[in-house]
Amino acid sequence: MRFKQDFFEQLDGFYSQVYPQPISNPHWLGWSEDAAQLIGLSQPNDELLMQLSANHAAPGASYYAQVYSGHQFGGYTPRLGDGRSIILGEAIGPHDAWDVALKGGGPTPYSRMGDGRAVMRSAVREFLVSEALAALNVPTTRALAVIGSDLPVWRESQETAAITVRLAKSHIRFGHFEYFSYTQQGDKTQLTQLVDFTIQQHFPHLTTDKAGYVQWFNEVVAATAKMIAHWQSVGFAHGVMNTDNMSIIGDSFDFGPFSFLDTFKEDFICNHSDHEGRYAFGQQPGIGFWNLQRLAQALTPLIDSDDLINALNQYQRHLVDQYLQLMGQKMGLPSFEYNQQQVDKKHLDAAQAEQQKQDLALIGEFTTMLEKNQLDYTNSLRQFGQLDPTSTQSSLRDDMQDTVKYDEWFAAYQLRVGKLADINQWQQARNAVNPKYILRNYLAQEAIIAIEEQGDNTKLEQLYQLLRQPFAEQPDMQDFAKRPPDWGQGLIMSCSS
Numbered sequence: 294m295r296f297k298q299d300f301f302e303q304l305d306g307f308y309s310q311v312y313p314q315p316i317s318n319p320h321w322l323g324w325s326e327d328a329a330q331l332i333g334l335s336q337p338n339d340e341l342l343m344q345l346s347a348n349h350a351a352p353g354a355s356y357y358a359q360v361y362s363g364h365q366f367g368g369y370t371p372r373l374g375d376g377r378s379i380i381l382g383e384a385i386g387p388h389d390a391w392d393v394a395l396k397g398g399g400p401t402p403y404s405r406m407g408d409g410r411a412v413m414r415s416a417v418r419e420f421l422v423s424e425a426l427a428a429l430n431v432p433t434t435r436a437l438a439v440i441g442s443d444l445p446v447w448r449e450s451q452e453t454a455a456i457t458v459r460l461a462k463s464h465i466r467f468g469h470f471e472y473f474s475y476t477q478q479g480d481k482t483q484l485t486q487l488v489d490f491t492i493q494q495h496f497p498h499l500t501t502d503k504a505g506y507v508q509w510f511n512e513v514v515a516a517t518a519k520m521i522a523h524w525q526s527v528g529f530a531h532g533v534m535n536t537d538n539m540s541i542i543g544d545s546f547d548f549g550p551f552s553f554l555d556t557f558k559e560d561f562i563c564n565h566s567d568h569e570g571r572y573a574f575g576q577q578p579g580i581g582f583w584n585l586q587r588l589a590q591a592l593t594p595l596i597d598s599d600d601l602i603n604a605l606n607q608y609q610r611h612l613v614d615q616y617l618q619l620m621g622q623k624m625g626l627p628s629f630e631y632n633q634q635q636v637d638k639k640h641l642d643a644a645q646a647e648q649q650k651q652d653l654a655l656i657g658e659f660t661t662m663l664e665k666n667q668l669d670y671t672n673s674l675r676q677f678g679q680l681d682p683t684s685t686q687s688s689l690r691d692d693m694q695d696t697v698k699y700d701e702w703f704a705a706y707q708l709r710v711g712k713l714a715d716i717n718q719w720q721q722a723r724n725a726v727n728p729k730y731i732l733r734n735y736l737a738q739e740a741i742i743a744i745e746e747q748g749d750n751t752k753l754e755q756l757y758q759l760l761r762q763p764f765a766e767q768p769d770m771q772d773f774a775k776r777p778p779d780w781g782q783g784l785i786m787s788c789s790s
């Protein structure tokens with residue numbers, strides 16, 4: 294790893310330098326070949342294991358924990374910060390630089406009551422989902438590796454500690470801006486410094502002046518909407534959309550009790566502690582907006598309210614455009630022209646707006662049918678993409694209890710689809726965007742249990758390899774595409790991690 298230290302060198306006062314604490318008997322549990330390439334690594338080796346388990350110092354690393362705050366479940370916590378994630382610096386890759394962080398690397402000045410550690414099950418889940426989302430083309434932080442140990446940690450019972458080696462183009466969160474806006478009221482120096490740094494590093498096509506700030510916030514709104522549209526389209530529930538878990542570049546970030554939908558359920562709650570369903574699957578688009586409003590509030594010292602409001606007002610349009618683009622591809626809505634050019638246009642004409650409304654309704658009726666018939670979201674879409682859109686018979690129809698309703702819907706769908714030139718091609722295009730394999734909670738759980746009980750990471754490795762190619766048939770792996778067994782249906786994860 295070759296590091297640069299832009300955050301560390303340019304943002305003094307935005308972090309505490311702190312060295313990670315080693316974990317004992319470190320061993321590789323998981324290694325992502327794809328993530329490794331991003332920072333110019335190929336194979337894991339013993340020295341790297343010692344460095345990433347904090348047993349040896351990594352040459353060129355700075356080791357720091359960032360300070361931030363955030364709205365958690367709607368309430369403001371004035372100071373959070375990296376309580377268990379220690380950043381080594383920005384590793385220089387062939388295309389981008391990636392922060393390398395040891396999540397679970399030991400206590401920091403921001404640990405509050407926590408031990409600075411992560412338990413194996415949560416580290417494994419974060420590793421797998423980071424790489425699975427990336428393979429689904431969802432914007433996300435990455436995971437280079439997960440490292441097991443025999444260091445005991447206490448949660449509800451005794452468990453062992455592990456470290457996820459996270460790669461992130463940025464660790465800057467909405468909560469960073471909240472922290473520097475509210476702790477330094479009346480003095481914009483640090484807030485300005487942070488915005489300028491963010492723009493220079495991650496939005497280099499923009500200027501660091503008033504006009505640039507406005508454009509930047511517009512792009513943050515669009516990136517956030519895009520990320521959430523991706524989540525809704527693949528059926529991903531994040532579970533803890535606090536503003537300290539929202540990345541400023543719109544990457545999915547901090548994976549705790551997340552879950553992919555098995556059976557489609559709009560109000561699915563994956564977080565055991567989320568009693569009111571604040572972060573339920575169907576609430577995510579609205580929460581994204583709420584979080585952007587909190588960010589906007591923190592930026593009022595630098596950007597005029599009218600400009601912030603104008604940008605916020607574009608959120609829904611970005612979200613709908615992106616969602617329709619993704620779902621349109623998944624469902625094969627033809628001449629789907631919600632391309633980037635159109636997304637960038639400020640206004641749609643009346644005919645386009647009407648078409649959007651109808652398409653949204655068509656997609657919504659489809660997911661409602663899935664929900665009513667308790668069908669699996671991922672598998673139903675995969676199945677749908679293999680049917681013959683010119684024929685009224687299909688295996689998906691056979692799965693519906695109410696075929697009258699389905700036929701009615703399908704007739705409307707056929708009308709929208711029109712004539713197809715090549716059915717084979719149509720089906721191939723659907724298979725390229727409707728995954729066959731997703732990280733179902735029960736699959737992650739099986740991999741975790743094998744490690745817990747036998748110290749065997751074969752299942753984890755197998756799952757990682759499977760999810761690298763979620764759209765490929767992988768004939769030997771068909772069982773992994775099945776709906777969960779009874780014990781694994783709607784598995785809800787504990788928040789302790």
Ligand SMILES: Nc1ncnc2c1ncn2[C@@H]1O[C@H](COP(=O)(O)OP(=O)(O)OP(=O)(O)O)[C@@H](O)[C@H]1O
Nearest residue numbers: 373374375376377378404407408409410538547548
């Ligand atoms: N075991 C722990 N020890 C110390 N601090 C912790 C621990 N678990 C969580 N925290 C801190 O509590 C706050 C909220 O936790 P949250 O679960 O959102 O983040 P996280 O999973 O620890 O890390 P990240 O957001 O970097 O992925 C953060 O400040 C986090 O660092």
Ligand SMILES: [Mg+2]
Nearest residue numbers: 537538546547
């Ligand atoms: Mg967090």
